[in-house]
Amino acid sequence: MGSEKALLTHSCTAALEMAAMLANLGPGDEVIMPSYTFVSTANAFVLRGATPVFVDIRSDTLNIDETLIEAAITPRTKAIVPVHYAGVACEMDTIMDIARRHELLVIEDAAQGIMSFYKGQPLGSIGHLGCLSFHETKNIISGEGGALLINDIEFVERAEIIREKGTNRSQFFRGQVDKYTWCDIGSSFLPGELITAFLWAQMEAADDINQRRLALWQRYHDALAPFERAGLARRPVVPTHCQHNAHMYYLLLPDLAARTRFIEKLKAKGIGTVFHYVPLHSAPACTAYGRAHGNMHHTDSLSDRLVRLPLWMGLEEHFNEVIFEVGNVLDGIGAR
Ligand SMILES: *Cc1c(COP(=O)(O)O)cnc(C)c1O
Numbered sequence: 248m249g250s251e252k253a254l255l256t257h258s259c260t261a262a263l264e265m266a267a268m269l270a271n272l273g274p275g276d277e278v279i280m281p282s283y284t285f286v287s288t289a290n291a292f293v294l295r296g297a298t299p300v301f302v303d304i305r306s307d308t309l310n311i312d313e314t315l316i317e318a319a320i321t322p323r324t325k326a327i328v329p330v331h332y333a334g335v336a337c338e339m340d341t342i343m344d345i346a347r348r349h350e351l352l353v354i355e356d357a358a359q360g361i362m363s364f365y366k367g368q369p370l371g372s373i374g375h376l377g378c379l380s381f382h383e384t385k386n387i388i389s390g391e392g393g394a395l396l397i398n399d400i401e402f403v404e405r406a407e408i409i410r411e412k413g414t415n416r417s418q419f420f421r422g423q424v425d426k427y428t429w430c431d432i433g434s435s436f437l438p439g440e441l442i443t444a445f446l447w448a449q450m451e452a453a454d455d456i457n458q459r460r461l462a463l464w465q466r467y468h469d470a471l472a473p474f475e476r477a478g479l480a481r482r483p484v485v486p487t488h489c490q491h492n493a494h495m496y497y498l499l500l501p502d503l504a505a506r507t508r509f510i511e512k513l514k515a516k517g518i519g520t521v522f523h524y525v526p527l528h529s530a531p532a533c534t535a536y537g538r539a540h541g542n543m544h545h546t547d548s549l550s551d552r553l554v555r556l557p558l559w560m561g562l563e564e565h566f567n568e569v570i571f572e573v574g575n576v577l578d579g580i581g582a583r
Contacts, residue, residue, distance in 0.1 A: 259380030
């Protein structure tokens, strides 16, 4: 990944929690992030007593709208957490520039971003810290699993201690100290050996997995172009400076009712399609733990209209059937 250090964890959630500890956040501190993300992005910081501040997303990539970040910064802001949705990079040059000018940390939630690049740089290797997931729903998997990528050498020693229950056990194993002891806060963030053995086999197959996913993604993209031209659905947008990893193929339908019909009709054909995040700013826990900055127009609208199509290793043999039924259902929605 080109990082100074990569520490395997039992999940991306664990890596995010480690990042929040390394950021030394406390009550009253604020962390800017999109609302359109998984709960762990927010909870990792809430566990430290900090407040997630949600800003709206871009309508093209569904990533955090980098032009809204600066207005959300207050004297208590400590970090920005870009989430690379669907393995498509956030506008990292702008985000890193804002962070430098305001002396903020950048912690990339690259849970969906392994083998994706922003202007040639691997996602997770651009901010001060990056978090990867090897959960079974991601591209490279070990059931549960993750990694913390450390790009700023300043954090390496403390990260090892935090991962080892707040002890310097890693230094002990390297023969650097003659016993290990309690040094800092920490928890048990290490993955088990069986999980890492499984992950190693996935890593050996990573190029093949990536190529096959990209090929399936492109087949969807080509086959669905006429439906986009007819105004029946919008396809994903991947900016030319972003190399993605085909983590997800989604469509944006005209409205919530159309999406509901789409999911029901395909389910009746035995094809599972799913919507995605309930935006965090509209979730019950936000009242107690977070706040929105500015309006959440794109987040609200896009989260209502997004549907994910099947994309897994082995879809190849079912692809023609799936795309035929998806096309039929889109035509049906258009005819109403
Ligand atoms: C999957 C995911 C996570 C959580 O990953 P785990 O490995 O399941 O803890 C966090 N953030 C995002 C954006 C994700 O997609």
